[in-house]
Amino acid sequence: ANLGKMKSWGWELTLKWNDKIGDDFRYYANLNLMYNQNKIIENKEAPQDYEYMSTIGRRLGSRSQLLFFEYYNDQTTAQRYKEKYGTDLPEQIAGSNLKNGDCVYVDLNGDGIIDNQDRSRDFGYTDDPEYMAGLTLGFNWKGFDVSMQWTGAWNTTRSISNVFQRPFTNRQTNDDGGLLKHHLTNTWTNENPNPNSEFPRATFENANNNYTGSTLWEKDAKYLRLKNIQIAYNFDLPFMKKLKLNTFQLSLSGYNLLTFTPYVFGDPESRASNSPSYPLTKTYSLSLRLGF
Numbered sequence: 001a002n003l004g005k006m007k008s009w010g011w012e013l014t015l016k017w018n019d020k021i022g023d024d025f026r027y028y029a030n031l032n033l034m035y036n037q038n039k040i041i042e043n044k045e046a047p048q049d050y051e052y053m054s055t056i057g058r059r060l061g062s063r064s065q066l067l068f069f070e071y072y073n074d075q076t077t078a079q080r081y082k083e084k085y086g087t088d089l090p091e092q093i094a095g096s097n098l099k100n101g102d103c104v105y106v107d108l109n110g111d112g113i114i115d116n117q118d119r120s121r122d123f124g125y126t127d128d129p130e131y132m133a134g135l136t137l138g139f140n141w142k143g144f145d146v147s148m149q150w151t152g153a154w155n156t157t158r159s160i161s162n163v164f165q166r167p168f169t170n171r172q173t174n175d176d177g178g179l180l181k182h183h184l185t186n187t188w189t190n191e192n193p194n195p196n197s198e199f200p201r202a203t204f205e206n207a208n209n210n211y212t213g214s215t216l217w218e219k220d221a222k223y224l225r226l227k228n229i230q231i232a233y234n235f236d237l238p239f240m241k242k243l244k245l246n247t248f249q250l251s252l253s254g255y256n257l258l259t260f261t262p263y264v265f266g267d268p269e270s271r272a273s274n275s276p277s278y279p280l281t282k283t284y285s286l287s288l289r290l291g292f
Contacts, residue, residue, distance in 0.1 A: 003044040006060060010036035027139035034132045050109055052120040061126035063159055064119045067106040068216035071188050071200055072098055090114050094209035101188040101201025103210045124218045127271050129156035143236065145251075148229040153269075154222035159213065162274035164265050166211050167202050170275075182264065223261035223268040229254050247291025255283040 013033045020026040040055050048054045055062065070077060078089040081104070090107035092098050092114050108118040131154050138147035163169050163177060167187070170177030186198040200210040232251035240248055259280070261268045267280045 003042075004040065005042040006038055006040050008036065008038040010034065025139065025141045028137070030134075030136040032134040035130060036128075036132075037130060049117055052108065052122050053117075055121060058121045059126055061128060062121040063124065063126070063213065063218070064121055065123060065159070065218070066114065066118055066212060066214040067108065067120065067123060068214045069104045069106050071193075071195055071197070072100055072102045072104050073193075073195070074100055077104055088112070092209055093212065094206045097206060098209070099201065099203075099206065100190070101193065102203070102206050103200045103212075103214065103216060105214060119213070123215050125155050125157045127156065127158065127221075129153035129222075131155050143234045145232040145234065145249075146230070149227045150224065151227045152222070152224040156221050157218045158221045158263065158265065158268075158271070160217050160219055160265055160274070161211075161213075164274060165199075165217055166207070167199075219263055219265065221261070221263045221268040223259055223263065225256065225260075225269075226258040227256065229257065244292055245290060247289060249289040251287050251289070253283075253285045253287070255285075256280055257282055 011034070013031075015031040016029070018026070018028045038060050040058060040060060043055050045055060053064065069081060072092075081087075081089045085106065087107070087110065089104070090112050092102070092104060094102055098104075105114045105118065107114060108120055111117070133150075133152045135150040136147065137150075138145070140146075163180070167179050167183045168177050183199060183202070188194060188197040188199065188201050200216070203210055230251055230253045232249050235248040235250070237248065240246070259268070266272055266277055270277060270280075
């Protein structure tokens with residue numbers, strides 16, 4: 001049986017403005033802003049050893065993940081960890097085989113070992129945005145009709161995996177795929193040991209350490225998108241009355257023309273986060289509307 005309780009709350013704001021300048025220019029703006037939040041009150045899950053592991057009290061879709069600290073540096077990481085957390089560097093998943101550039105995680109339960117007991121649901125956002133917005137703008141002027149719609153969302157993330165996470169990975173195996181250009185230019189290497197690299201040292205041997213679910217792989221998926229725009233002209237020609245034609249409009253429309261987002265692994269509105277999917281298409285259309 002599906003047993004559980006969840007509390008949801010939020011608000012929605014709608015603002016509209018219509019006005020004109022002179023006799024010919026009319027314009028309008030409509031803004032919709034929505035906030036939604038939820039919390040799991042009851043969930044018949046197995047008892048957890050630590051409160052931070054439980055889904056109860058957290059947003060639906062919260063992720064169980066390790067807290068990433070930094071890429072390992074045999075000269076500085078142990079000291080930096082002790083300065084921040086007051087304890088010695090815990091044994092990582094790779095154990096004594098930990099190498100420079102490998103992922104280092106935080107020991108949440110303080111037992112000196114990184115394992116599943118250190119996975120928390122307290123970090124980051126979920127696939128569902130907390131905020132969503134829509135803005136429609138338009139004006140009419142001497143036969144011209146121009147309108148556009150913007151949409152946006154924020155406080156949302158995607159946790160990348162598989163092909164996006166590991167080099168030489170495809171949908172079936174972990175060692176028979178290609179190498180994404182994004183991996184090539186943003187991975188920690190001995191030649192470029194950048195502590196701010198997006199990806200850890202590429203490895204098969206320590207794959208269980210570097211590619212396990214953690215906050216390192218949670219990517220900001222906020223976006224602002226020009227969903228559509230239309231430019232139309234309404235003709236008023238002498239022959240229209242003879243043909244009893246009261247509408248003669250030519251319009252050019254575009255769909256999905258612009259997207260601003262820090263998310264580089266595909267469409268931020270899509271939940272595909274493990275491998276490339278069919279790219280978002282831009283659509284242009286030219287139409288003629290006649291009315292009698």
